[in-house]
Amino acid sequence: MEIRDLAVHDDDQLREWWEVEQAAHRHDRAHPVLRTLDSLAFSLRNPSPHSRREPLAALVDGRIVGVADLTLLVGDNEHVAELEVSVHPGHRRRGVGRALLAEATRRRREQGRTGDFGEVCTPVDGPVSPALAFARALGYDDAHGEHHLVLELPADPERVAALAAGAPDGYDVVTWGNRCPDDLLDDYVTMRNRMNADVPLGDVDYVPPVMDRERVRLSEERLARTYDTVVAAARRREDGVLGGYSLTYLAHGSSVAFQDDTLVMPGHRGHRLGLALKLATLEIVRRDHPDRTAYHTWTDPQNHAMYRTNERFGYRPVEVMREMQVRDRAL
Ligand SMILES: CC(C)(COP(=O)(O)OP(=O)(O)OC[C@H]1O[C@@H](n2cnc3c(N)ncnc32)[C@H](O)[C@@H]1OP(=O)(O)O)[C@@H](O)C(=O)NCCC(=O)NCCS
Incomplete structure (x- = not known):
C-alpha cells in the first residue's frame, strides 16, 4: 500500500x-x-x-x-x-x-x-459502527454527541398546518437566499456570533471563529458556488431588530436539504420564534425545491427545546453523530 x-x-x-x-x-x-x-x-x-x-x-x-x-x-x-x-x-x-x-x-x-478531531456516526440503538470502533481503538475520546434527525419530504401537510396556527405576534419573518440584504447584515453577524458562542461543543478543543461582515460575505460567496442557501429571520416589528434566524443549505445536484443553525437571541426567547423560522424555511424548500426528498438536522438531545420542536415537525433520529478527539500527551 x-x-x-x-x-x-x-x-x-x-x-x-x-x-x-x-x-x-x-x-x-x-x-x-x-x-x-x-x-x-x-x-x-x-x-x-x-x-x-x-x-x-x-x-x-x-x-x-x-x-x-x-x-x-x-x-x-x-x-x-x-x-x-x-x-x-x-x-x-x-x-x-x-x-x-x-x-x-x-x-x-x-x-x-497537538491534536485532531472528526465526526463519526453510529446507530442510535444497536451495534457500534466501524467508524466508532476504529476511533476508539486508535485512542480517540468521545468529546460531544448529537442526534442526526431526518424529516421525509414532503412533510405531512396537516402537521405543518397545525404548527402554523401558532405563529408569533409582534414579529415578521423575513427570508433571503445566498446573500443577506445589506441592511440586515450587522444584525445577522451579531446572531451568527451568538450562535457560535452558544452552540454546545462538549469537550471539543476548538473555539468557533469570530465572524465579521467580510467573513460572512466570503462564506456566502464560496457557498453559493455549490449550494443554495435559505435563511429565515425574525424581525421585531416595534424596532426592526432581528431576534433569530434559521439556516438551510441545499447542495446543487443533491436530493436533500439540511438545516444548520437555528438561533433565537436571548431577549427574544419564549415567542415560539424557532418554530416559526423552521416553518418558513420548510415552506421555501417545499415551494422552490420540490425535488428534495428529505430534510436533515443535528440536535443535542440535551437541548430539549430544539429537540421537541424538531419532533413536532415529524423529525426522527436516524443515527448519533459523535465528535471524536485525540490530544497528544505533553512530553
Ligand atoms: C472507520 C474506517 C475508516 C476503518 O478503516 P479500516 O481500514 O477498516 O481500519 P483498520 O483496518 O486500519 O483498523 C484499525 C483498527 O480499528 C478497529 N476497527 C476497525 N474497524 C472495526 C470494526 N468494524 N469493528 C471493530 N473494530 C474495528 C480495530 O481495532 C482495528 O484493528 P485490528 O483490525 O488490528 O483489530 C472504515 O470502517 C470506514 O471507512 N468507515 C466509514 C467511514 C467513516 O465513517 N469514517 C469516519 C471515521 S474517522
Missing part, C-alpha cells in the same frame, strides 16, 4: 477519491449527508484563506482504496486539525485506515498541531 497526496486538479483522481468516500459512508449508514463531487472539487481547488487542506489517498495496485481529509485551520484554532478517514468496504480491516491516520497525524504534528 502507498499513501499519496491527492492531486486535486486531476479530475479522474479526484472522482476516484470522492467515490471511495461515498462508498464507505453509504455502506455503513442509511442516511448519510455527503458532499457532492462539485462541492469537494470547488473547496479543494479554491482553498479558503481560513483553512489549509491536505487530502491523502491510500492506493493498492494503483487504485484508491482509502482516503483521509486533513484540514488545518488558519488564523483560529492553529493548535488542532480536523480529520476524516474513509476506507472502501472491500478493503477494510487490513490496516488502511490505521496507515492513513498515522500519516495524517505525522503531518499535523509536523505543523505544530
Whole structure:
C-alpha cells in the first residue's frame, strides 16, 4: 500500500477519491449527508484563506482504496486539525485506515498541531459502527454527541398546518437566499456570533471563529458556488431588530436539504420564534425545491427545546453523530 497526496486538479483522481468516500459512508449508514463531487472539487481547488487542506489517498495496485481529509485551520484554532478517514468496504480491516491516520497525524504534528478531531456516526440503538470502533481503538475520546434527525419530504401537510396556527405576534419573518440584504447584515453577524458562542461543543478543543461582515460575505460567496442557501429571520416589528434566524443549505445536484443553525437571541426567547423560522424555511424548500426528498438536522438531545420542536415537525433520529478527539500527551 502507498499513501499519496491527492492531486486535486486531476479530475479522474479526484472522482476516484470522492467515490471511495461515498462508498464507505453509504455502506455503513442509511442516511448519510455527503458532499457532492462539485462541492469537494470547488473547496479543494479554491482553498479558503481560513483553512489549509491536505487530502491523502491510500492506493493498492494503483487504485484508491482509502482516503483521509486533513484540514488545518488558519488564523483560529492553529493548535488542532480536523480529520476524516474513509476506507472502501472491500478493503477494510487490513490496516488502511490505521496507515492513513498515522500519516495524517505525522503531518499535523509536523505543523505544530497537538491534536485532531472528526465526526463519526453510529446507530442510535444497536451495534457500534466501524467508524466508532476504529476511533476508539486508535485512542480517540468521545468529546460531544448529537442526534442526526431526518424529516421525509414532503412533510405531512396537516402537521405543518397545525404548527402554523401558532405563529408569533409582534414579529415578521423575513427570508433571503445566498446573500443577506445589506441592511440586515450587522444584525445577522451579531446572531451568527451568538450562535457560535452558544452552540454546545462538549469537550471539543476548538473555539468557533469570530465572524465579521467580510467573513460572512466570503462564506456566502464560496457557498453559493455549490449550494443554495435559505435563511429565515425574525424581525421585531416595534424596532426592526432581528431576534433569530434559521439556516438551510441545499447542495446543487443533491436530493436533500439540511438545516444548520437555528438561533433565537436571548431577549427574544419564549415567542415560539424557532418554530416559526423552521416553518418558513420548510415552506421555501417545499415551494422552490420540490425535488428534495428529505430534510436533515443535528440536535443535542440535551437541548430539549430544539429537540421537541424538531419532533413536532415529524423529525426522527436516524443515527448519533459523535465528535471524536485525540490530544497528544505533553512530553
Ligand atoms: C472507520 C474506517 C475508516 C476503518 O478503516 P479500516 O481500514 O477498516 O481500519 P483498520 O483496518 O486500519 O483498523 C484499525 C483498527 O480499528 C478497529 N476497527 C476497525 N474497524 C472495526 C470494526 N468494524 N469493528 C471493530 N473494530 C474495528 C480495530 O481495532 C482495528 O484493528 P485490528 O483490525 O488490528 O483489530 C472504515 O470502517 C470506514 O471507512 N468507515 C466509514 C467511514 C467513516 O465513517 N469514517 C469516519 C471515521 S474517522
